[in-house]
Amino acid sequence: MSSIIQTQPLDVPSAIAQRRSIKTFKTDPIAPELLKQLVELTVAAPSSFNIQDWQIILVQDEAQKAALSAAAWNQQQIIQAPVTFVFAADASASEKNLNPIIEQALATGAWNESTANYFKTAIPQFQETLGDKQREYAIKDAIIAATHLVLAAESLGLSTCFMNGWLEDKVKEVIGAGDNPDLAIAVLVPVGYAAEPRLNPGRLPFSSNVSVDRIGNPYAG
Amino acid sequence: MSSIIQTQPLDVPSAIAQRRSIKTFKTDPIAPELLKQLVELTVAAPSSFNIQDWQIILVQDEAQKAALSAAAWNQQQIIQAPVTFVFAADASASEKNLNPIIEQALATGAWNESTANYFKTAIPQFQETLGDKQREYAIKDAIIAATHLVLAAESLGLSTCFMNGWLEDKVKEVIGAGDNPDLAIAVLVPVGYAAEPRLNPGRLPFSSNVSVDRIGNPYAG
Numbered sequence: 001m002s003s004i005i006q007t008q009p010l011d012v013p014s015a016i017a018q019r020r021s022i023k024t025f026k027t028d029p030i031a032p033e034l035l036k037q038l039v040e041l042t043v044a045a046p047s048s049f050n051i052q053d054w055q056i057i058l059v060q061d062e063a064q065k066a067a068l069s070a071a072a073w074n075q076q077q078i079i080q081a082p083v084t085f086v087f088a089a090d091a092s093a094s095e096k097n098l099n100p101i102i103e104q105a106l107a108t109g110a111w112n113e114s115t116a117n118y119f120k121t122a123i124p125q126f127q128e129t130l131g132d133k134q135r136e137y138a139i140k141d142a143i144i145a146a147t148h149l150v151l152a153a154e155s156l157g158l159s160t161c162f163m164n165g166w167l168e169d170k171v172k173e174v175i176g177a178g179d180n181p182d183l184a185i186a187v188l189v190p191v192g193y194a195a196e197p198r199l200n201p202g203r204l205p206f207s208s209n210v211s212v213d214r215i216g217n218p219y220a221g
Numbered sequence: 222m223s224s225i226i227q228t229q230p231l232d233v234p235s236a237i238a239q240r241r242s243i244k245t246f247k248t249d250p251i252a253p254e255l256l257k258q259l260v261e262l263t264v265a266a267p268s269s270f271n272i273q274d275w276q277i278i279l280v281q282d283e284a285q286k287a288a289l290s291a292a293a294w295n296q297q298q299i300i301q302a303p304v305t306f307v308f309a310a311d312a313s314a315s316e317k318n319l320n321p322i323i324e325q326a327l328a329t330g331a332w333n334e335s336t337a338n339y340f341k342t343a344i345p346q347f348q349e350t351l352g353d354k355q356r357e358y359a360i361k362d363a364i365i366a367a368t369h370l371v372l373a374a375e376s377l378g379l380s381t382c383f384m385n386g387w388l389e390d391k392v393k394e395v396i397g398a399g400d401n402p403d404l405a406i407a408v409l410v411p412v413g414y415a416a417e418p419r420l421n422p423g424r425l426p427f428s429s430n431v432s433v434d435r436i437g438n439p440y441a442g
Binding site for chain 1: 229257265276277325326329358367369373377385407421422424430432440
């Protein structure tokens with residue numbers, strides 16, 4: 001049942017409402033064409049200046065899954081799920097060769113020559129002004145991509161959970177980035193078919209954390 | 222045309238594929254019931270231990286929009302769009318009273334007594350171990366929520382853009398949080414009806430930033 005590809009993906013409001021953070025997965029594999037669709041929808045996420053400052057590692061080899069689980073307090077969902085996406089954020093992406101990004105945007109017509117020339121200096125300058133926040137900004141882009149994955153997976157009949165419980169240095173070792181100081185681990189997302197449902201723990205009323213114009217002026221809804 | 226509420230929201234893959242970062246908006250208002258739906262879909266996002274460690278401010282008053290635009294290098298999309306969501310991340314959320322969250326999860330049945338009791342100590346302990354990463358973890362949750370907003374808005378006929386260009390201290394002053402050291406600005410998201418389309422700048426090939434098991438072993442797709 002669970003491995004049948006849905007012909008009609010869920011709409012966004014339904015996917016958001018239905019999604020739960022699943023902690024137990026069947027070991028059923030994800031069909032290669034479905035995995036490819038997920039990866040395409042993940043990297044379709046926007047990023048600052050479209051620099052795509054992420055490294056995404058699909059951990060699916062059994063030995064690698066075991067090592068990744070060990071780096072995440074032995075959480076079993078990494079072992080059970082057929083694949084876990086590791087989202088790493090590359091704080092040095094803007095210092096690399098930006099020509100492939102610029103040439104592609106010129107080719108699609110999204111950026112004109114003037115924009116492209118401006119970005120050649122504006123991108124490194126903006127990153128420079130970030131200073132010690134370069135890591136934070138790269139992590140923001142990686143989390144946007146991870147959220148695209150989570151909602152896309154839900155819409156296509158798969159389940160996921162955002163995982164924050166792991167040791168960064170150990171995860172970096174597992175993915176072969178132990179010696180790269182510019183790479184930060186943003187989040188781990190196992191993807192697969194849910195073995196058990198989970199209930200919605202609910203949400204605080206808007207008055208707790210949604211305001212109009214200024215904090216202290218609660219949104220009435 | 223643009224203010225007609227769509228009867229069928231877009232599915233997730235279509236919303237992801239169609240979404241562009243829009244920089245010019247019509248001043249058309251968003252119907253109150255549609256705005257409420259967007260807020261509900263935004264706070265439906267998951268967060269670490271469901272602590273919902275965000276403060277979301279809907280900036281829509283004209284004077285507040287002008288002040289927020291001034292804090293964002295005078296970017297005009299904040300003036301044009303009927304509302305801009307400011308996503309602030311509350312790094313101190315776990316030190317606050319967690320009872321409302323725990324009681325709600327007990328009431329829905331999502332957490333049993335044993336889980337609830339464990340979380341009463343586990344949540345503050347996890348946050349404590351984060352040390353100077355508390356800000357980063359709160360920002361991750363806020364960005365997950367912002368991405369829910371962006372894809373929900375797209376599915377309902379609205380447009381958005383993630384904005385990173387602003388001065389944090391000035392944005393905090395505008396929303397009345399200038400004196401709160403625990404609150405970090407994660408991202409600004411104007412929401413409204415697009416005045417102009419934008420083209421897709423494209424994405425790098427998978428070989429640039431998607432790997433299998435280890436970095437350096439590119440995903441072939």
